[in-house]
Amino acid sequence: MIRDITLGQYYDADSVIHKLDPRVKLAFTIIYIVSLYVGNTVWTFLGAAAFLCVVIALTKVPVRFMLRGMKSILVLLIISALFNLFLVSGEPLIQWKFITITKEGVRMAGLMIVRLILLVMGTSLMTLTATPNELTDGLEKSLSFLKIFRIPxxxxxxxxxxxxxxxxxxxxxxxxxxxxxxxxxxxxxxxxxxxxxxxxxxxxxxxxxxxxxxxxxxxxxxxxxxxxxDEGRTKLHPLKYQKRDLIAYLILLLYLGAMIAQAVLIR
Amino acid sequence: MKLELKGVSYIYDPLASKVKKAVDDVSLTIEKGQFVGLVGHTGSGKSTLAQLLNGLVKPTAGQVLLDGQDVHAKGFPLKTLRQRVGLVFQYPEYQLFEENVLKDVCFGPKNLGLPRAEQIEKAKKALRLVGMEENLYDNSPFDLSGGERRRAAIAGVLAMEPDILVLDEPTAGLDPAGRDEILSQIARLCKEEGIGVVLISHSMEDVAAYTERMLVMDHGKLCFDDAPREVFRHVEELESMGLSAPQVTYIVRKLNERGFALPDDLLTVEEAKDAILKAIMK
Incomplete structure (x- = not known):
């Protein structure tokens, strides 16, 4: 059972994504989560899914490996889908005794499942492609401005x-x-x-x-x-942005821009 | 009482891309009263074999038979197997948990569903067998010294009165005195109580000195199953498996190269001493 949890597991591979600075991966995770919530249309999710597919292909992580992690959130998926299915009000589709399934409910349940799957897959990419060491390094560096407020x-x-x-x-x-x-x-x-x-x-x-x-x-x-x-501590591999990191940031911004644009334009 | 492995294999993760057999087609029989040594390089499958012997892991292929009965057949009480084949893990003192030594040793008999009086009786007997002093029975296991803790943990398995006792490197991390004490107590158990012992060890000296039969594992396969004296004749093969012969064997070889004519199957320091003295006196 413990072996099935791919959440938080590192998958060693020699890919473009693996080589990126961990800060880029942190940014990716945040931007990706945001992008999943900018819109509620099919286009939003199609766009997000397409982007995710490209990134997964680039990471060289086998799809089978990613899907294994899905098993652990299956219960969560089912429960949230059922809630949406039965509790969202709107135009009734099926009515049987006290159970009403509405058109909006079906739509919401479907979108919810897709959103959750994309969410978990997208965020697990971070831990799949960066070791815990890299991630904490990246987090430490990104948050180091908090030191002004005497936060250790x-x-x-x-x-x-x-x-x-x-x-x-x-x-x-x-x-x-x-x-x-x-x-x-x-x-x-x-x-x-x-x-x-x-x-x-x-x-x-x-x-x-x-x-x-x-x-x-x-x-x-x-x-x-x-x-x-912390004081006076130097690093063996200090984090330094490379050209590819800048390109990755650009792509991320473009992606976010496109997602927001389509959410505003297609209503 | 007879424990038999028949063509037993074990694979860790059958889904993994590179299937690695931790134990590969091993057949052997262990009987009461035998003192068996089990050696092998790190990762050769010794510890997995030990766990197969008392049903903690289920073989991927093959059978484990207790007195001819398949222990993984439906309806076979695994608890019976665990009682009759005791397994002492590496660093067993890390499994102590009760507030005092006696209670901890009672844990096994308690799990077997024995009445309280019998639990205590068996625990006390086991503690005596491992040479634990009576004034320590009420101490917290965490207050004992390393050697005492090790002995308390071994007593915890002995209290279930197994017919066969499997010990995974029972002397790892102990000082020489503690090591000799534990090994000689195990040897006495074998002789006086008639318990079958399987001793996993990295020390060829210990295996040579104490055991009557020696199993050698390499890459999951059982390569030798013979008396230590016979096995240690194959020094080159043992070395190719990352093992060695007792140091005395090497000294005797060197001496023979320089003109001595000592027998080539000397295993212990005592034997070698006698042989060398005899050769010099001549």
């Missing part, structure tokens, strides 16, 4: 970085501890809610103990290498 941007970036880095480690740890307790006859699957919750104790306590131990080890390793936060 670097510390937040580092925290985010470490948290992301520890997700796969802790997942592996959970699997390991689960197996070890299963070998002692523990049962995590059967029984009611209370029994299941109780069965988590032998899993959670060792997990917390090991998380603290790892955090402690990491802190010591960082201190041993003289980590002292």
């Amino acid at each position: 941007v670097h510390a937040f970036g580092m925290m985010m970085n470490i948290a992301l880095r520890f997700i796969p480690i802790l997942i592996r740890e959970v699997q390991q501890i689960m197996k070890a307790q299963e070998a002692r006859g523990a049962d995590f699957e059967s029984g009611g809610l209370i029994k299941k919750a109780k069965a988590m104790v032998p899993l959670l306590i060792p997990l917390f103990v090991s998380a603290f131990r790892r955090a402690n080890d990491l802190a010591q390793a960082m201190e041993a290498r003289c980590y002292h936060g």
Whole structure:
């Protein structure tokens, strides 16, 4: 189950998109989300889908890999579609007892599904094509103006970085501890809610103990290498805009402009 | 009591583009009272094999048979298998969780549904078997030393009274004294309690000194299944798998190259010492 979640997973490939500055990818994500909400017509979504298809093709991430991530939002999709289908008022299409399905409802449900799929695919492109390190680097740099307000941007970036880095480690740890307790006859699957919750104790306590131990080890390793936060810290790979980043920004702006234009013109 | 693997293979992710067999067509039988060593380079499939032995992972192909019964057949109680084949993972002390040692060791018997008195009786017996001092029973497992914690964790599996005990590198990260102590206790369990032991180890010295039968894994395949003395005759093949023979074997070889005529199947320091002394005295 855990393996199916492609959200937040990096896919290593040698593509134009992968080479872009992470800040461009952050901008892409924001612009793409905005573009999905500028209009409510079929044309908006056709445009957004076409743009996304081109970008996905450029990333060289296999479509199968992207679709695997869709499985995890299936429930969300169905629920939001059903809400729209039954609760939007308008011209009735089908009427049966207290259930009314309206023309507008069907349309809204359809658009909602398309929008959500595009939204998740578009935003997952960011994590698929940039490593957590790159992303936090990009975020840190983009938000560094907040330092004027004495907001510790670097510390937040580092925290985010470490948290992301520890997700796969802790997942592996959970699997390991689960197996070890299963070998002692523990049962995590059967029984009611209370029994299941109780069965988590032998899993959670060792997990917390090991998380603290790892955090402690990491802190010591960082201190041993003289980590002292932001001040005077230089980077091995400082972020620098290349020509291709500027081109990417231009394309993004053009895309956003086109989307807004079509939303205003086609009503 | 007999545990049998028949043509067992295991593939991690059958959907992956490059299918890698963690365990590839392995057949073997393990019986009560045997002390078996299992060696192999990192990633050779030892740990997966260990998990196959007590049903924690299901083979992609082949069968695991307990006394002739397929353990993955419908209706076979996996708990029975887990009770009869105990598995001690690497760094087992990280699975301790109860407020005191005795309670933690009771966890296994409790899961088997035994009455309270019996749980405690079995836990105490297991703790005695691993040589845990009685005044430590009420301590928090997190207050113990590394070696003591390791022994408490092993007791946690022993308390289920398995017929076969599989240990995945039980001595990793321990000091030499702690290592010898744990290994000799395991050897005693095998001899006195008649428990079958499968010891996964990186130390050829330990395997040579303690085990009577040796399994060698390489790239998921079982390459040798013989007495250590026989296996260690194939030094070159072992080296091509990233393994080695006990250091003593190399010394004896060097000595023989320089004109000694020592037997070529010496495995332990004691044996070598006796042979060399005998050769010099002559």
